[in-house]
Amino acid sequence: MTDPDSARQLKLDRFLPYQLSIASNAASNTIAEVYRSQFGLKITEWRIMAVLGDAGASTQRELTARTLMDKVAVNRACRTLEDRGLVAREPNATDGRSHHLALTGAGRSMYDRIMPLALRMEQQLFASFSAEERETFTRLLARVREQAGELDL
Template sequence: MPQEPADAVDGVAEAGLPTRQELDLNQFLPYRLNRLADRISDELERMYAQRYELNVAQWRVLAWLSHCDDLTAKKVCTYTNMDKARVSRAVQALVDRGLVSRTPSVRDQRVHELHLTGDGAELLSRLIPQAQDWEAELVATLSVGEYRDLLNAMGKLERQLERMG
């Protein structure tokens, strides 16, 4: 670790210049979480792409459709934190493959409701257990308590971000 000059005071070096600020990204939570999330998404996308010809955005749309009866592209954007263009491309690809249907809402013709087709439901019946098995293998290194604590800590951070934002 570099040494500061002995007579540096309050972050100002002897020549009157501020000392250089350093940030160890390996100890910076936002960086570590983002890096971990990217690595997890990359590994999952590799599995989805090889086995099912899906990308992460398409998988997220299908996953939300697996347990939401009333879903629109706008809600997918909100739930997944993906931008409108990415969701739109994912939905269109799923519609083109016959995995998702898109129908105008009876309440608002400007809005389209998304639904799994039979083929989409069949695909998810194979994909979801594989995704759950993959997740189980990933977290196998954690004890039950560590896993619970991780989920609790993530929830606390999410709530804090809501308060801060």
């Protein structure tokens, strides 16, 4: 006879949202320690810097949409980065109620030092994947993200 708790665990191990969360936490927690110890950044702060480094100046609303983080977390991370001189806030000429945030010279310098580490850690995460598996995994994750946005709840 199967233990009810064991049966629940087996179902949870096959539940996609749980698996995605656990995989994300496993990767993020390891990487977060590097960002914290070497650069004094929290994951939320690095995500903001990564988006700004990739996309350029953005409003907090755009950052919230791109990172799918809570707007309070985005606001807090932006304030911390601004206080540290890594991000600068400028008025948005097209919308006086918002501001554009952009990496400062110091922020760009830190971003440029972190990116090689981030890419190396990503490479290690995928070390056991073939190139084809990695491409398939990336495509499937994009489909999951897309489908999640279309859920009718």
